[in-house]
Amino acid sequence: MRIKALLATVIxxxxxxxxxxxxxxxxxxxxxxxxxxxxxxxxxxxxDGCIVRIEVTGDCQFTVPDxxxxxxxxxxxxxxxxxxxxxDYVFSRIAGTPALDPKRSEDFFGTPGVVGRIMxxxxxxxxxxxxxxYGLNIIKRSGTACAEVDPFMIE
Numbered sequence: 001m002r003i004k005a006l007l008a009t010v011i012x013x014x015x016x017x018x019x020x021x022x023x024x025x026x027x028x029x030x031x032x033x034x035x036x037x038x039x040x041x042x043x044x045x046x047x048d049g050c051i052v053r054i055e056v057t058g059d060c061q062f063t064v065p066d067x068x069x070x071x072x073x074x075x076x077x078x079x080x081x082x083x084x085x086x087x088d089y090v091f092s093r094i095a096g097t098p099a100l101d102p103k104r105s106e107d108f109f110g111t112p113g114v115v116g117r118i119m120x121x122x123x124x125x126x127x128x129x130x131x132x133x134y135g136l137n138i139i140k141r142s143g144t145a146c147a148e149v150d151p152f153m154i155e
Contacts (some may be wrong), residue, residue, distance in 0.1 A: 049079070075124065075133070092139050099114045131153075
């Protein structure tokens with residue numbers, strides 16, 4: 001019983017700490033507001049970079065963490081790498097459908113490097129706590145485009 005209580009406390013603590021890091025000030029939100037952060041829907045990205053794993057759960061169905069949370073330290077550069085965990089899908093290289101759709105944050109994201117199932121970009125924290133909605137465009141190796149996935153990155 002003590003183990004269950006301890007586990008519940010740890011999970012709730014993670015949820016509460018995660019919720020604190022999501023911006024609520026409308027001036028810090030580019031695009032739609034991000035979801036509340038939890039232990040299960042976020043990837044923390046320290047200064048040395050991070051890997052965001054994209055799981056394929058069905059035909060053009062993906063599980064992507066809702067939030068990539070950077071260090072929040074102004075001027076810190078982060079290497080963010082997305083990896084599709086299936087040989088059957090790649091990031092889009094089709095003209096007009098970029099692998100990374102920066103929405104309204106072109107200056108923040110810059111131009112990513114894309115090689116098949118891997119995409120990488122270097123971003124710099126300019127406004128700690130700022131939320132950026134972005135899109136990921138993934139296609140089947142056969143060429144069929146999937147619906148855009150729209151997660152968030154928080155500086």
